[in-house]
Amino acid sequence: MIEQNDIIIRSWEQLCEEVYHDSWKPEMGRYRSDYAFRGLSDLNYELKNSFLRNCGEKPELEYHLLRNFRKYSINSDPRLTRTFWRALVLAQHHGLPTRLIDWTYSPFIAMHFATANTERYDTDGVIWKVDFVKVNQLVPSPLSNGLAEEKCNAFTVEMLEKIVSLGDFDRLFTDNQVLFFEPPSLDERIVNQFALFSVMNNPTAILDEWLIQHPDLYRRIIIPKELKLEVRDKLDQANITERVLFPGLDGLAKWLKRHYKPVS
Template identity: 80%
Template structure:
């Protein structure tokens, strides 16, 4: 069986907080702008062995026909105040993902520090190395076929929006049929609520609901990088993110996020005493 190091060509193990901060901003300097502007989307995972597998595939396995029924019934039973946001299938898809329905979308963020949060938020995984995926979404989107390829040039932007996608693609079946097989795009969701805004949210989507993004990326090694956060470094990264207010209290506004933050913040390290808190 192929090991992780053999499968992923671009793994970089960091050994300090300083190295991690440098690595997430690698290649962000744009000489023509004289500014730092990263072209990368970030996704943090608590276990470096996790695949970039969407929630639909994890839930429904190789049963693509179930995707239509999930989304159809989600739209059917949505309460009336959400009717406007469910006006198109793209908006329904975003809302469904946002509320936990299994979909083919994957969550990403423009913020490397929010990706660090998700790589270190689960203290039950602190015995495992975490990972931050960096994918050059600008180059990825330029590879998409028609009828979407020309839209980015027309709009003079690097990422698709729901409004742009609605112009050309009217259903998931349409998305799969109109584009070439095994296509990947990144798009920005509408600002449904504070959580999407605060998480600087970004989504990827592939043609075919059962596609695994890892399989696509290993064939395009120039487009991604994996930053491995060793388990020994996780507590330091976690504590420094908390000090910077990158916490559940901010990323999940409301009492649920507050409770999740407090639960983790007051978890003793190595069964410490109250003096350790």
């Protein structure tokens, strides 16, 4: 369904203009976007985290998932799971259902994820564009104080590690809230995807519902199905592909599988 904050793209040129809309910073004399991007192959997909999709309305299961992940991840570097924040990032990175949602600083990587699924070329795609700077300014102190002290716009894991448990994190807020933070550089995939995570203080909250209550913080860029193939081909030419975003043989195979699939 088309909403008030939706922009329907009619050309590649308009798409490129739209993702960089409002990125000019006159005080700096530079283009510096305050937006995080998330590309989805289907316009109707919700911004549900993987924990909610997997476990439903059972928030009590989150603790046990993460506890057992930390317990049995014996082959990983113990420094990667020494705090629950690091364990949460590592778990998300390896496919465990968590309350985190993947975002990127790069609008072109978001375009990739909106167009990579060839089974969805009969469906309009979407790029969510969220002003993470304004979102993070809404968090209560002492969290907000950390951003001011560090003179940055996104949280880091190091800044969040003062909060020692998910329960403590949830109790900082009186209502549903979201913040954006940068993961540590676990491997090339996180680095190449220019990754950013959102996290809410409720594992079963749906980010769409929160954003709708804050319409000044987001836009949705709709990529019509008729335009997807053109966008996809131009991204391939620009080397925004699985081969780069998923370094290794798995990413290479995914790229080749899609690249040589005949258009139906």
